[in-house]
Amino acid sequence: MQHNPNVFELSNMEDFDVFTNEINFTKPLFKNILNKYVNDAPPTPNGPNYQSGRKLMAEECLASNDDIGCAFHLSEAASASLRTMAVYRDEQLKAAGNKLHKITSYIEPVQHVIDANIIPKKEKKLIDLLSGEWTVIQLTVPYNPNENLKPLLEYRTEVDSLYLSMFTNDYLEDDGLDPITVHIPANVTKEGEKPLFTELFSILDENYKTIDNAQFLNNKRLVQNYWSRREDIDLRMKSVINVMDKEWLGGWGCLLTGKLIDKSWKEKIVKLVDSAILDWGFIRLTQKQKVLLYNLIECSPVLQSQQIKSCIRRILTEHGNIEDVRQVLNSECGSCTKEFRFLNELCLKCLSKCFEKLHHFSLVDGIKAFSQTASIRLDTFPWETLHILNQHPVCRMENIHFLYYLYKTGYYAAKCEIGRYVINPEKNLDRMENRMTSFVEYWCPTWKGHVGEAPSPADFISHISEADVFLYCGHGDGCQLAAGGAGVEAAAGAALVVLAGCGPMVVGMLWEVTDLEVDKVISTLVSLYVPSDAPVPWQHVGKAKWSNRVLDTSVENPGQVTTERDLLRAICRARGSTSYVMIACSVLNCKKNIKYENVKSLYLFHLYGDHL
Incomplete structure (x- = not known):
């Protein structure tokens, strides 16, 4: 029979009163407590290996259409060590005022153990309010074995994509959906151009050196050179932001915005997208694809036409049901096989043919359907320095x-x-x-x-x-x-x-x-x-x-x-x-x-x- 690891077995300890701080520390009792704590305490999320493992598990979940599992593992992969330190420090502060805190918090009354499996009304209210008030987005860099082997300065530019997880969102709540995650490849650089992350960190290094050396400026020429370098750094940063906006995130920036203040616009957006789905006969779109389309159409007024069309293509082809595509895949190129893990591993030609078999019309027509919907101007709210979020209230969190x-x-x-x-x-x-x-x-x-x-x-x-x-x-x-x-x-x-x-x-x-x-x-x-x-x-x-x-x-x-x-x-x-x-x-x-x-x-x- 399995036992709840959080329940402490009180064998031969009839006079041990778990409801008070009156504890008689006999050696057998103390030894029993330590053994129980060491053997049954849950593992502490900590270190790069834990975070790397969570990223790999997230990829497996995403490959099997398990978005909630993917979002959970990615949330565990973000700042796990920091969370552990926060918990440890909080325990230390509590223990400073109560020397029995550690022991009494572990050996809890049975009723507390039972109650722990139920979400209290107060916390449920907070969770409901949390989802009703905020849009929560997590950006995660995929697994990279070098993050466990190299110093940060050596691998920090080795980023070829990122995962964007959306935990709460207007359209998620309406459809009762769990968090969803999309995989966004990094932008493709032209010959002679620095990859985006290489250029970013180069700018930051140059900015640091310029400001650090400012204390040695002792004549007008050096001061003029200082401001010239500052302006050059500024122009380079503008270029990075431009690439982030137009060539990297593109239409996916629509997932970063918050909720519409005027809820009537939300209803119009849903109606527009649902009408296009019904009119054109998209018979195999998933709820995840619908939510992605809602967000894209909402932000269409501040996106370029090419960004919208590119994002529509990816939503229609790369975010559908993997098993549906696997069933109809008949490689048109000779290279794509049914052994793929993610839809973005297939070439555009094979993805287009699979889309046509599933929906009975061409991918070009599918893109046209939602491009027409996106051409209707809608109210939206653009965050930080990206054009799409420039005036949007945004807060970054560790996790x-x-x-x-x-x-x-x-x-x-x-x-x-x-x-x-x-x-x-x-x-x-x-x-x-x-x-x-x-x-x-x-x-x-x-x-x-x-x-x-x-x-x-x-x-x-x-x-x-x-x-x-x-x-x-x-x-x-x-x-x-x-x-x-x-x-x-x-x-x-x-x-x-x-x-x-x-x-x-x-x-x-x-x-x-x-x-x-x-x-x-x-x-x-x-x-x-x-x-x-x-x-x-x-x-x-x-x-x-x-x-x-x-x-x-x-x-x-x-x-x-x-x-x-x-x-x-x-x-x-x-x-x-x-x-x-x-x-x-x-x-x-x-x-x-x-x-x-x-x-x-x-x-x-x-x-x-x-x-x-």
Whole structure:
């Protein structure tokens, strides 16, 4: 008979009361507990081998049309080690206040074990709300054996494709579908061109060297050369974004957008696609193919015609039922066989013939049917710096587990009543200090903090604990101000954690940045997100002498101060305050690491020469 490994057998231990902390630690008992823990504790997800194994299992699931299994294994493959560290640290904090925590949490009352198999009403409500509020996308690089053998710098450019998993989405909920995953090949480069990832990391390396050497500029010619190199880097980054948008993601970018605000448009989209399916007689389309078509047609207004047609072709041929295709495949090229694992392994000629046999009309006509549907203009919402998502509220997360945890603990709404700040604690960014101090004094005069000096560790923890919004302007992530970060872990507050820089919910920079342009972005972000009684909206304040701590508010008809309480939308708008693409596309909102997980304030890191 099989036993539940979570149930502890209390043989010869009648006087052991699992409902209290009164435990008599006899040697046989202690030995029994240790043995039970070692033998029956579930394996800890950790290390590159675990993640690699999950990626391989995901591929097997995708090959057998098991999308939910594929999505599960890919979610396990993302940041597994980080999740383990977070759990371990949480256990350590709990154990610090209760020495019996580890033992009593393992030896649970039977009723707790029974209850663990049922989703509590509270959690079910959260899950329902999660799927109703957010679109959740995970991007995963496929398995690469070199990731276990080579240093990161040597294999980081070896990316020939990615998996895009969609966990929640308007159209998934309506059809009661599980998460779905698509495999997106990397763009094909022309002779003489660098592969996309090689070029990206080359740009970032050049950007780092340029900024790092800026401290040695001591004459006008070198300064001019510095700005010339910065502009060249900017142009190269624009090219990378253009390739990402047009040649790599193409129509698949439609899966990255969120849900339509006007639900009536969603109904129109579904009706349009379903009508085309009925009118043309697509008799073997799967629900997955329908959901992909819904998303593509929704985003058709911001996609090029060729991107739409290419994506329609892939949806119709490469994302159907594998067994259906295997049954009708009669190799037209002489090379394709029924031993394939994925449909994209077949040539276009064989895929076209299989489509014709399944639907009784040509693939060209199939593409034409949905291209006509896509030509009808529809409302949509475009994220980060890709054209399709440029104005769309988007947040990056380490993995689905952290997203669920943050949602359960309330990290999705913040107040802005109490503000604290630390500006230029190392006293080596004088112009930044002038700019950001003058901004805070003008826009948030009730805020308190430290300028040009480092707060004591106690003051730093106090700022984080009591603030709704905490602004840090300086090098690093601020941990150095709190005794290396040890005190931050146990700090507690009352609102949301959103960090800009290097901590949990991050509003920060993906790579090295410079102060003036970031000053513009962060001040714009705060001015949008934090209400103010300032007489002139921040965008209309004269800033010709901002670096000298002088603001010009003598503006005629300045208009009313407007705010944006949706933080992600505020970030989208704030990116437009800089003309430098390298600055704008470095700014993002994401869940980075766990140093400040228990801190509950809006935490804005304003970093210089530092990156996530």
